[in-house]
Amino acid sequence: MRSSSFMRPPEDETSYKVGDRVEVYCDHEDREGNRIREWLRGTVVQTDDKLLAVQFKQNVYLTDGWMVPDHILWFPFDSTNVRMYESKRKKPNPLDEIDLDSLNLF
Numbered sequence: 001m002r003s004s005s006f007m008r009p010p011e012d013e014t015s016y017k018v019g020d021r022v023e024v025y026c027d028h029e030d031r032e033g034n035r036i037r038e039w040l041r042g043t044v045v046q047t048d049d050k051l052l053a054v055q056f057k058q059n060v061y062l063t064d065g066w067m068v069p070d071h072i073l074w075f076p077f078d079s080t081n082v083r084m085y086e087s088k089r090k091k092p093n094p095l096d097e098i099d100l101d102s103l104n105l106f
Helices: none
Strands: 021-029 035-047 051-055 072-076 082-084
Antiparallel strands (some): 035 051
């Protein structure tokens, strides 16, 4: 196999499944209706051998300016414009709030 050079090392392959929350770097509308290009949260709605489909609640646009009527964009699995969504708000674990020593179970 021929050795090839690359600018950055290959990333671990991320596997997506239907229902995953992801962020996509794309053209879309902000809350005021202005068209911007930044990360937008969406949901994976379909996957196949090489592509995944992400659906959004906001209007999204193709690179050439056309609005996508069904709010779904397709990306290859190895696209740098797709990443898993990580919530900035951490959900509190209700078990952490219970003081087990004060329960006197034994």
